Amino acid sequence: MRVINAFEWTHVPHGDDNAMVRGCIVRCPCGSAESVRANTLQGTGGNDDEREFEIISRKLVKGGWRIGRKRRDHRCPKCVALLDAANSKVMPMSQTTPPPAAPIKIAADNIRQITREDRRIIFEKLNEVYVSDKVGYAGNWTDDKLAQDLGVPRAWVRLIRDENFGDEAGNEDLRKMLIEARTAVERVRAIECEMRSLLSLADKLEKGIAEATRVMK
Structure with a gap:
């Protein structure tokens, strides 16, 4: 043509x-x-x-x-x-998917400081604000915000969350x-x-x- x-x-x-x-x-x-x-x-x-x-x-x-x-x-x-x-x-979905969380490294003295009561409090709060391993936190909750709310080290929150719930990623912003x-x-x-x-x-x-x-x- x-x-x-x-x-x-x-x-x-x-x-x-x-x-x-x-x-x-x-x-x-x-x-x-x-x-x-x-x-x-x-x-x-x-x-x-x-x-x-x-x-x-x-x-x-x-x-x-x-x-x-x-x-x-x-x-x-x-x-x-x-x-x-x-x-x-x-x-591309690769741009909307957050990178995997870095491996958790907690000093031995910090682990020794986490008492059974600390674990219970952190677990109850996570159970309240964490939706699922596919969704992640509800609303604008994060490890940092939860740690500040409870007045505990962020490393403790990450430890309990990884052991019992799932990854931090997958909050409301990602869903939107x-x-x-x-x-x-x-x-x-x-x-x-x-x-x-x-x-x-x-x-x-x-x-x-x-x-x-x-x-x-």
């Missing part, structure tokens, strides 16, 4: 007198369209079609368009912004991030489905235009 066939050629008004000059129309599957003036480059040497395609594309890209090599691949500024926003919301990521993925899938329908319609229209042009010649 010649690159110059990526546009729909027509005549567009130009200048103060709105004189009709050679131009083209670019259409987005969503229905948006824009026309631009296009001076002919035929006879200037080299690959005229490719040069004209680049010149027209630069004009449209400055206006926010995303230009493809086929008519159905063009995207208007609104669709470009929507797709970029949806893509920016979707992050996961929900946002799932919502963004659903939006992208919905857009993709709609785009397929619009691209199918664009293919039919393009074939119809080609057939009409052939008959009119």
